[in-house]
Amino acid sequence: MTHTPIRLGMVGGGKGAMIGNVHRIAARLDNRFALIAGALSTTPERNAESAAEIGIAPERTYDDFAVMAREEAARPDGIEAVSICTPNHVHFPAAKAFLEAGIHVICDKPMTSTLEDARALAQIAEEARALFVLTHNYSAYPQLRLAREMIARGDLGPIRLVQVEYAQDWLARPSDSKQAAWRGDPKKAGAGGSIGDIGTHAFQLARFVSGMVPERLAADLTSFVPGRAVDDNAQIMMRYASGAKGALWCSQVAPGTENGLKLRIYGETAGIEWAHETPETLWFTKLGEPARKLRRGAETMAGSRVPPGHPEGYLEGFANIYAEAACAIRARQAGQPHETLLPGIRDGVEGLEFIDACIRSAEADSAWVEVGHG
Amino acid sequence: MTHTPIRLGMVGGGKGAMIGNVHRIAARLDNRFALIAGALSTTPERNAESAAEIGIAPERTYDDFAVMAREEAARPDGIEAVSICTPNHVHFPAAKAFLEAGIHVICDKPMTSTLEDARALAQIAEEARALFVLTHNYSAYPQLRLAREMIARGDLGPIRLVQVEYAQDWLARPSDSKQAAWRGDPKKAGAGGSIGDIGTHAFQLARFVSGMVPERLAADLTSFVPGRAVDDNAQIMMRYASGAKGALWCSQVAPGTENGLKLRIYGETAGIEWAHETPETLWFTKLGEPARKLRRGAETMAGSRVPPGHPEGYLEGFANIYAEAACAIRARQAGQPHETLLPGIRDGVEGLEFIDACIRSAEADSAWVEVGHG
């Protein structure tokens, strides 16, 4: 089986960006993509410099993503897919432009900056012949795929509790870094602060693994740092249609936490626990039995490249999204059916519905609100 | 300095009880108490058997705690203090009887089964010449004392977040053990299930260490196990007068958890983390500095008996309460002033106020309610 790399473009991810380089490494790691075009920055000079540094040819470097979508679609050697890693408010117009040009889209989260845009994009994606992939990368960790499968087949019994949290400390003080600036600007980030930036990851992961979307939630949002326009901490209670309950805590002001995503799910007969600090360990605890430390090798796991005990982490998990996107794109191009667990439009809409519900609940003094009917 | 052991009696704690033996070991560990009288069970035969097994003389074995209070108070060699470790609803009448007899009381938590009783007991205790100690034992762990001191002196900066949880799994299935039976009976346990049994511990500990009582809370209480008359899981959000926020999760239906009390507090400049599974470790994380693992010896700690690395745990922490109670009792008897961090009436009232607020919030579909004004 010979792999010809997929021709890839990128929107956003110029100098000073963090996530752009992550997308590039993830695309490159399994040799399934070749990055050949880009609109990396809205500042022409920075765009040119960034492209040169990455090795994108000047004639494939665009100052405007709309031009890029049009011109690349017209080239016989044009890009087949595009990675979108801009601030949130650009996700929608960029994804729209490429999807409508028939170019597959791999987009960072949250999918859009408003729920309205998310729903519009869902409509566009449905009509497009191109794929849309959302980089909820945590759901591509092998151990969390395993957890999902275990829950789906009933290893935990009916689910009672979903406890998820995502704690960071990098916004504990006022910051004017590039990363902090747009995330704190509702016009760019959307109405959510921590709930959009990391809460959506936690929410998606809980849904992905448990298989359940909460019916209602009650949220208490806080902006601890003076002058911050969006929340930097959220306490959220959740209720599921089945009677299960949940809690989600996300914070960007918890000193000593790094990128502390943690998921615990309890059913009638067993529980699972996973923490990002040790991403290759999944704890499985059956009532009355010793806790089992599930690792690669002990349970067979797809999505890893090296033997157990050779730590894989964030970039490898992110690369799994890209590797699977490559498979899905090639299958689509070949007209073949292809099943996938890749996060996509549905996850994106649910993420915005989550943000929307949090905002509505917070405005109603943490009253229970329905998720998805805002 | 020669210690004459304090003459101690016990109410409750007969055969089949769990916590009675804990109180006895804790009282004995530092050789400050001698257990010489008891009303260990309401069943005369079980009472006699239990007393004999423990080594209490038949003439000091009482079938009725009221008789015991009266007769012991009248003896020249009568008990100086009593441990109360009955089901919750007996705490009030027993504590009342001994306090009014001038006998010092060391009582298990929650202090009473109703808020009304708690407030009445507070009144009684205020007028009594005897001391009242409540065995919120976790607050006597040296590392949590250290955490409290660090927060009080500002090592964390102004507090923003209090995350506390207490998860167990022993009630994940229906149970008719003696322990489970009275805890599930509102007439004996009070209105709270998990919130009374373990939630009050979590609440007290968070208050003790942070130095703050929440102003309001919003609670979602659940009874997962069919037929259970009280909650076995609670998600609770908390708001403090300072603007700080908190979350408390307690559960007795989380498979794989044992006695999972965990406390994390975050201030503007630093955080602390403590988990019961490793009670001798306190994590201290200053923003931008490596996490520090505070252990005995590295920071001087009172309340330990052996060098660092010789694990102390639950019984030693519980014994700290007894050792300090002995000091307080001897000081009171000598008419000496005595400062102490021992939990007491105030903690007890607050515990019942917590339960009361949870119930009121739950009845109002998790609306925010004031704590302490029910």
Next chain:
Amino acid sequence: MTHTPIRLGMVGGGKGAMIGNVHRIAARLDNRFALIAGALSTTPERNAESAAEIGIAPERTYDDFAVMAREEAARPDGIEAVSICTPNHVHFPAAKAFLEAGIHVICDKPMTSTLEDARALAQIAEEARALFVLTHNYSAYPQLRLAREMIARGDLGPIRLVQVEYAQDWLARPSDSKQAAWRGDPKKAGAGGSIGDIGTHAFQLARFVSGMVPERLAADLTSFVPGRAVDDNAQIMMRYASGAKGALWCSQVAPGTENGLKLRIYGETAGIEWAHETPETLWFTKLGEPARKLRRGAETMAGSRVPPGHPEGYLEGFANIYAEAACAIRARQAGQPHETLLPGIRDGVEGLEFIDACIRSAEADSAWVEVGHG
């Protein structure tokens, strides 16, 4: 079943001692002993003060353990057992005196300060009608008892490897504390420094759990701290008759370690791992299966007093020795047969044989020497 506490005396353990108080707490914890006589110090004044503080009556306070043995043996209410917790060189004469007086002995380790004494004591004990118990307390941790049982029944397959270590840091610098002083004096401690003080614990534990005594060992002993007369670090390789291999590292100069006893044993089909920092966890790893975290409750364990998740530690483990000694003493007094896993004379002789072999190997530039044929 009514327990009358066993009348206990103590030799050593006066003011400033560490291990004396550990023995007293351990004896007291399960209410099986009453401490009523003592020769706590060789300095009469300190002896009197120490006894008063502990609550031993002046007429049962002796300046000479030989007198104590004789007089207590003659009293109708004399002690039934004695705890010996002096520096090592006193163990032999004291144990001899009490055994010959028919008083049961509970003695700290190493059993004696010379191999010659150890073998002499073995002879004395064999002829005595009293019991001899050696407080290798780690072997009384429930999880290590479980490990022993698992290995004995073949859960690991034939044993290939025994890796044991015991690291401390309290002697990393020159010290003139009372504890350090006698341990560094070969006349009091014996020829071994770290190998005697902690190496014997590691050696005994490895033997207890694995069921195997090494046939030969090769040792490299070091005194890192200038002026120290005994080893403070030892690297030891071990060979077993079965073909199994082992390594033992003990050190008192490893900064950051506390009381770091750790045992790993690997068989053909599975391994176990235990570390003193988390004494209630035993890891069990079968080849090709997830690691299992064996805790109380998941596997039933004797020797614990509280439910799983309520940490028990050093003092409880030490108390298990005392509780079992009480059972053994009462059985002996009643003339009943009694099986026990209590460490005793055999462990003591083996410990001195271990020290002796280490010294001989070190003198022969780490040559392999036989264990037990010095």
Next chain:
Amino acid sequence: MTHTPIRLGMVGGGKGAMIGNVHRIAARLDNRFALIAGALSTTPERNAESAAEIGIAPERTYDDFAVMAREEAARPDGIEAVSICTPNHVHFPAAKAFLEAGIHVICDKPMTSTLEDARALAQIAEEARALFVLTHNYSAYPQLRLAREMIARGDLGPIRLVQVEYAQDWLARPSDSKQAAWRGDPKKAGAGGSIGDIGTHAFQLARFVSGMVPERLAADLTSFVPGRAVDDNAQIMMRYASGAKGALWCSQVAPGTENGLKLRIYGETAGIEWAHETPETLWFTKLGEPARKLRRGAETMAGSRVPPGHPEGYLEGFANIYAEAACAIRARQAGQPHETLLPGIRDGVEGLEFIDACIRSAEADSAWVEVGHG
């Protein structure tokens, strides 16, 4: 700064190989290399298939590495560097061929299969104008670089103890996998089994971080699995010229271990501890102070690509070797001086000296032998 990828070839690493793919990912991860030529297998058909799968053109696919070295050196667009990831015995002739052709070599460990070859290669490398890099990848973990720097600047005081271990379980049973087969064949692997395959990693890492090569060692080598021609377990004691002592344990038959490399170094005033299972954590313990958990961000660390809390692992560490090799190659090509911590010839010779010393000691019943004078 525009990076033109370095043209890379590969010897070995065809289908069924493990480490070949690791080299390819590592080379690709930071976009500093383009793999365009290869002699991936000695079986022509497998070679062609492997090359096609990877995307190497047929005209750059060679059945003989000597031909490849000659022809690529002659092409204007020939490879600038080559990765050698064959079984050990091919390292020497392949490295010789490419170095003599002026092509930079990145070679897997151990450097050769005999000490004689290693010394010969050292001579060749000295005379070559091309670089030689040995992929002792663990030394490129940022935390271990930090540890090295801390020790070099005296943060631990004079070093007393070096404890290193490397435990696996994949050879606990007889295996005829491709990986196991050549590793068990002394003609291909060299005289060392576990000592060559993983012991050299442990030895190099201890030397790299401590800055010290042991002067002498005493080794006990074992082949536990029947029929195995080389050691699968080794207990090794080490002595340094400074008076420091060490121990190295490597095993491939320890059930439940995965790829358990662990390093602990103790100086007079502090210690460090690192374990491969959590590669981004370095423990630093100063005598009398709380242990510090050094992570990225808390201490600035080069060689990482994502913020703290986004786990990096084995592939990223391996990629650090490649990224630094790219810098070194470009500097060499530009005639610029370039300092580097890259492992190379010296590490390779030391590795073979280590294997040689272990074999000599084992043949002399674990006598102390000099390292490097065999």
